[in-house]
Amino acid sequence: MLITRLVLAADRFRQWSIAQFVLLLLTILKLFPADMAINFMDRVARWIGPKTGRHKLTLINLRNAFPEKSDAEIAAIALESWGNMGRLAAEYVFLDQLFDFDPARAEPGRVEVSGIPLFLELRDNPRPFIVFTAHSGNFEMLPVAGSAFGLDVTVLFRPPNNPYLADRVFEFRKERMGNLVPSHAGSSFALARQLERGGGVGVLVDQKFRKGLKTKFFGQPVQTNPLLAKLVRQFNCEVYPARCIRLPGNRFRLELEPAVEIPRRADGSVDVTATAQMLNDKVESWVREYPGQWLWYHDRWHIKRTI
Numbered sequence: 001m002l003i004t005r006l007v008l009a010a011d012r013f014r015q016w017s018i019a020q021f022v023l024l025l026l027t028i029l030k031l032f033p034a035d036m037a038i039n040f041m042d043r044v045a046r047w048i049g050p051k052t053g054r055h056k057l058t059l060i061n062l063r064n065a066f067p068e069k070s071d072a073e074i075a076a077i078a079l080e081s082w083g084n085m086g087r088l089a090a091e092y093v094f095l096d097q098l099f100d101f102d103p104a105r106a107e108p109g110r111v112e113v114s115g116i117p118l119f120l121e122l123r124d125n126p127r128p129f130i131v132f133t134a135h136s137g138n139f140e141m142l143p144v145a146g147s148a149f150g151l152d153v154t155v156l157f158r159p160p161n162n163p164y165l166a167d168r169v170f171e172f173r174k175e176r177m178g179n180l181v182p183s184h185a186g187s188s189f190a191l192a193r194q195l196e197r198g199g200g201v202g203v204l205v206d207q208k209f210r211k212g213l214k215t216k217f218f219g220q221p222v223q224t225n226p227l228l229a230k231l232v233r234q235f236n237c238e239v240y241p242a243r244c245i246r247l248p249g250n251r252f253r254l255e256l257e258p259a260v261e262i263p264r265r266a267d268g269s270v271d272v273t274a275t276a277q278m279l280n281d282k283v284e285s286w287v288r289e290y291p292g293q294w295l296w297y298h299d300r301w302h303i304k305r306t307i
Helices: 002-029 034-051 054-065 071-093 116-124 141-148 163-177 187-196 227-235 272-289
Strands: 111-114 129-133 153-157 179-182 200-204 213-217 220-224 238-247 251-256
Touching: 002 034, 002 071, 034 054, 034 071, 054 071, 111 116, 111 141, 129 141, 129 227, 141 153, 141 200, 141 238, 141 251, 153 187, 179 187, 187 200, 187 227, 200 227, 213 272, 220 272, 227 272
Parallel strands: 111 251, 129 200, 129 238, 153 179, 153 200
Antiparallel strands: 213 220, 238 251
16 A cells, blocks of 8 residues: 555655756746747757657557658648747647737738638527538637637537646646536536537537547558547537648648538438548648648557557
8 A cells, every 4th residue: 555655755756846847947948938948949949849759659640540651741841830839839828918919900910710610600600510620720710719709609628637737737728718628527417518508609529539430541450539420410509620730830720511411311310420521521622631730649549558
């Protein structure tokens, strides 16, 4: 018992120490102008990323996804992806400052929005709907945009594994992104209640899900979370794709696309597996367009256990 308590205490101290270091780094970043901090973290991540154990997984994922690309092209995408991670960390600190979208402004700011009529239509004609996105660009800006447009959206998010960081991240997100539901057992019921009330739901659909539906992503077998498809089956709601694209000069374009057509069986019921595959196909098309803006170190194909 004593040994167990000591091991648990050591692990808690390790996680607390990591959290304090990360929070100190973010606090220091706030002392600098946003562009300087973001560009600095891009360079730092490009230097550190290839030295981590996740870099090998990143390269394997890229080679499997793009067998037609050369080693030099794969290496360049991997570095851009690490830089994207560094930028995302710095942008988290400056999120309030970066999101400067104003439809009345003549000149574009850092953020431009495509699909404004859809945002306004969903706001002015309330009904249950789902918006899905992927870990591409600065995906954190999408719920901020929804809140800015006055949409009633509950966002499902996966908290960091570090509990000390998770608490701080939750408080930060809660102030800027509206209603939040941490991803855990029972979160699907919270999303269902939101749709039942006639509100909207936002979900990320490109995460690994060990007990998911058998589907394909970049031609490789993956398991995909059936949650979105099951919610559509239950509430017959519309589903909208949305993404964030990084632009030169630390700028961003947020895109809300028209509602997708949900695959259905001959009897009219939602085809859950085909819907999950449709989500993968949409995300794949986004990633192929901007491969360096996706998180390639993520073990989407459950490869880590074999390396």
